[in-house]
Amino acid sequence: MPNFIFITGGVVSSLGKGLASAALGAILQSRGYTVRLRKLDPYLNVDPGTMSPTQHGEVFVTDDGAETDLDLGHYERFTGVAARKTDNVTSGQIYSDVIAKERKGDYLGATIQVIPHVTNAIKDFIVSDLGKEDFVLCEIGGTVGDIESLPFLEAIRQLGNELGKQNTCFLHLTLVPFIAAAGELKTKPTQHSVKELQSVGIRPDIVLCRTEATIPDEQRNKIALFCNIPQNAVIEALDAESIYDVPLAYHKTGLDSVICDHFGLKPREPKLKIWHEITSAIKNPEGQVKIAVVGKYTSLIDSYKSLAEALVHGGIANNTKVDLTWIDSSELLNDESLKAKFENIHGILVPGGFGERGSEGKILAIKFAREHKIPFLGICFGMQMAVIEAARNVALILNAGSTEFGQCSSPVVGLLTEWIKDDNIIKRSSEDDLGGSMRLGAYECHLSSGSLVESIYNKGIIFERHRHRYEVNIEYKEDLQNIGLQFSGMSPDGILPEIVEYNNHPWFIGVQFHPELKSKPFDPHPLFSGFIGAAFKYSRLV
Numbered sequence: 001m002p003n004f005i006f007i008t009g010g011v012v013s014s015l016g017k018g019l020a021s022a023a024l025g026a027i028l029q030s031r032g033y034t035v036r037l038r039k040l041d042p043y044l045n046v047d048p049g050t051m052s053p054t055q056h057g058e059v060f061v062t063d064d065g066a067e068t069d070l071d072l073g074h075y076e077r078f079t080g081v082a083a084r085k086t087d088n089v090t091s092g093q094i095y096s097d098v099i100a101k102e103r104k105g106d107y108l109g110a111t112i113q114v115i116p117h118v119t120n121a122i123k124d125f126i127v128s129d130l131g132k133e134d135f136v137l138c139e140i141g142g143t144v145g146d147i148e149s150l151p152f153l154e155a156i157r158q159l160g161n162e163l164g165k166q167n168t169c170f171l172h173l174t175l176v177p178f179i180a181a182a183g184e185l186k187t188k189p190t191q192h193s194v195k196e197l198q199s200v201g202i203r204p205d206i207v208l209c210r211t212e213a214t215i216p217d218e219q220r221n222k223i224a225l226f227c228n229i230p231q232n233a234v235i236e237a238l239d240a241e242s243i244y245d246v247p248l249a250y251h252k253t254g255l256d257s258v259i260c261d262h263f264g265l266k267p268r269e270p271k272l273k274i275w276h277e278i279t280s281a282i283k284n285p286e287g288q289v290k291i292a293v294v295g296k297y298t299s300l301i302d303s304y305k306s307l308a309e310a311l312v313h314g315g316i317a318n319n320t321k322v323d324l325t326w327i328d329s330s331e332l333l334n335d336e337s338l339k340a341k342f343e344n345i346h347g348i349l350v351p352g353g354f355g356e357r358g359s360e361g362k363i364l365a366i367k368f369a370r371e372h373k374i375p376f377l378g379i380c381f382g383m384q385m386a387v388i389e390a391a392r393n394v395a396l397i398l399n400a401g402s403t404e405f406g407q408c409s410s411p412v413v414g415l416l417t418e419w420i421k422d423d424n425i426i427k428r429s430s431e432d433d434l435g436g437s438m439r440l441g442a443y444e445c446h447l448s449s450g451s452l453v454e455s456i457y458n459k460g461i462i463f464e465r466h467r468h469r470y471e472v473n474i475e476y477k478e479d480l481q482n483i484g485l486q487f488s489g490m491s492p493d494g495i496l497p498e499i500v501e502y503n504n505h506p507w508f509i510g511v512q513f514h515p516e517l518k519s520k521p522f523d524p525h526p527l528f529s530g531f532i533g534a535a536f537k538y539s540r541l542v
């Protein structure tokens, strides 16, 4: 049985529990331990796939096709361990499984209750599908005190008893705010939060305190005293300049040593070279580029979490600082507004998206990138809009559009009704449920020899993650290739266009998949390294 670390949060939301879990995973790995990270989300949606990105942030897709919480993206980026379907569950999923079992009569006439049926289902999930991992880090979404979290807290409390103290550790993340009027850091919210946790029977072993200033010994002692833990288990999590500073910062505070002590593990020398290299590359860039991201969920930057990080990784690969300008595509109305917005921009990126609103602005931005030979990367919806732009403005198929926006006489992008997954034919229709019905997860893609993408990936077959319902219509392949837009990546059966690129533009690539989901600071995705490299070259020309 692995060692379980349960991570809860208190005081306020948005403290960065996901990031804290991910960074903790990374420092445990640096000591040679294997880790697995999981997230339990208390909300009632079965998965976040149907949630608005501006409310809940990005939907992170795993190789095995699950639509999961964006924290799983942090986990993957910090540890390199590919997240799986079995690493994220919601109350909605738990309840729908329990109710399905009840309907089948599996409970043999019992009265179905939160304790034990729901809590048992949660515990089964936590210990299921594990291999030989040394540590399983299990984050509970939400904030202690939320009604929805109670079954999850009860489940981990029970597991703590069942598996024993030597196999479980409870880490509670809180906020120690600086109150300007008093001129000091305040520990009371942390005391209250721990009290709340104790009221459901969980005594934290470690309290991780987010703070903007160093916590003086006096306050640290106070937290230790009131929370009933040793002083060295009160760990300071000082605000960091970059999220990639966090693993080193945690190590400095002794968090990994406290955890190893807790589990009775002999200390192993940590290997932190990679994190030193990453932070040093971010702090000492040799160049700088400005990238415009033209999307419609720009009001919440978390909607594009993996994308923003992948661009940083592209910067690391090129020793370049990447400045992002977020542009709401609905504000792009004509050539004049484009010129103003794209002044001093060295690369344009149109990310994934859904629905017609803002699509014309994206098409205008793509036209601008094509005509001015500005490096361009279109992702998923961004590729679909690039193909529509090419069809309308270059191939002169004037009614070119996507059936996502309604009936269309030239459906250059159309509903994907049939595709192959692991030798099985998957079928979809416009009547299907919205949840979980897209083409999801990793698919193989074959790259044309001699193409720009082949040189970027330096191989002929790639696997990338998808999340889409529409697809570029292969019927228009010839018309589009004739005007220079090459279909340089295709599904193995040659039916689904996965990548397009212009052969008369220095760097213009559209991809049907989401490369940002696989990028890591220690292994930047080649498309992002290539894009930032091209933007840097362009910045030298203008």
Ligand code: GLN
Residues within 6 Å of the ligand: 351, 352, 353, 354, 355, 379, 380, 381, 382, 404, 467, 468, 469, 470, 471
């Ligand atoms: N809305 C488009 C589709 O479903 C693109 C999706 C996306 O960008 N992820 O095909």
